């Protein structure tokens with residue numbers, strides 16, 4: 001028992017001393033295991049997470065900021081569509097809403113950048129979170145993942161799981 005406490009303390013000391021990604025993925029093996037990888041996560045996990053497992057940052061998963069604020073440290077945004085209010089954050093490409101509502105697929109979550117992007121790695125280009133490929137139920141239509149009825153008729157399928 002005592003031995004494992006000592007090992008545990010050494011482990012946490014080790015984590016705060018070496019914050020580089022490659023030490024993190026020794027244990028967190030799933031984060032970068034998909035083909036399209038976020039450059040920020042490959043380079044340094046601690047650009048978004050406090051590396052010290054005992055620290056509480058006031059945000060879930062020891063993130064330094066609320067998710068959108070974190071992403072917008074490095075990425076541009078546009079003003080949102082007027083119907084969502086001037087303060088809403090629009091997508092860097094087309095102004096699509098990125099805040100101020102619930103995630104339609106996972107209503108227990110806020111809608112934000114990671115409702116569409118995996119912050120670590122993904123099977124799909126541009127880190128899109130869900131598989132919408134031709135062989136999937138969405139038949140290649142990315143937008144249909146949330147806006148089913150712009151492409152298909154009838155009831156939408158069961159929402160895909162958060163972790164793919």
Ligand code: HEC
Nearest residue numbers: 015018019023024026027045046049050051053060061062
């Ligand atoms: C020796 C193994 C190990 C290493 C190395 C490691 N972690 Fe962890 N990490 C864990 C374990 C076990 C948990 C789950 C228990 C916990 O929350 O402390 C965890 C949890 C987490 C969580 C989730 C916390 C939560 O609130 O659920 C994040 C984020 C995280 N680690 C990030 C990192 C980062 C960033 C690094 C590199 C700086 C890192 N980890 C290195 C083992 C490790």
Ligand code: HEC
Nearest residue numbers: 021024025028031032040041044045047048061067114119
């Ligand atoms: C660009 C910012 C960013 C970087 C860099 C980043 N993460 Fe994360 N990570 C996030 C966000 C945002 C979440 C929260 C997901 C949520 O709300 O469910 C998260 C969640 C996690 C979790 C909790 C489980 C999960 O996947 O939801 C772990 C563990 C984790 N990250 C580990 C890592 C490791 C290891 C690295 C480096 C390889 C890393 N992160 C780099 C933003 C980042």
Ligand code: HEC
Nearest residue numbers: 036039040047067070071073074113114117119125126127
């Ligand atoms: C520390 C800086 C940093 C942070 C924070 C950050 N990113 Fe990035 N992101 C990058 C870099 C660097 C690239 C690669 C740009 C390039 O290759 O031109 C990138 C690329 C991307 C891409 C394009 C990937 C591709 O393959 O085309 C997406 C999508 C993305 N980031 C989403 C996010 C999201 C979502 C968040 C918040 C969870 C976030 N980023 C936070 C630095 C960051």
Ligand code: HEC
Nearest residue numbers: 068071072075077091092093096097098112113115116126
């Ligand atoms: C409704 C889904 C959705 C949300 C929410 C979303 N994105 Fe995207 N994002 C996309 C799609 C789809 C693409 C690919 C667009 C394309 O290639 O034309 C993309 C592309 C990107 C790129 C790559 C740009 C490039 O030049 O290749 C970055 C960076 C990015 N998003 C950042 C963000 C950030 C930051 C947020 C939160 C403020 C965010 N995204 C929220 C769907 C979304």
Ligand code: HEC
Nearest residue numbers: 081083096097101102103104111115116142143145146147
């Ligand atoms: C992860 C879910 C998600 C994906 C994927 C997604 N959207 Fe959205 N979209 C939303 C949410 C949430 C809203 C805001 C609430 C609403 O109007 O349903 C929205 C709103 C919109 C609006 C504004 C509607 C209005 O009444 O103002 C348009 C236009 C739109 N999306 C187009 C697209 C297009 C085009 C794509 C594919 C590139 C796409 N969306 C992908 C979730 C998503």
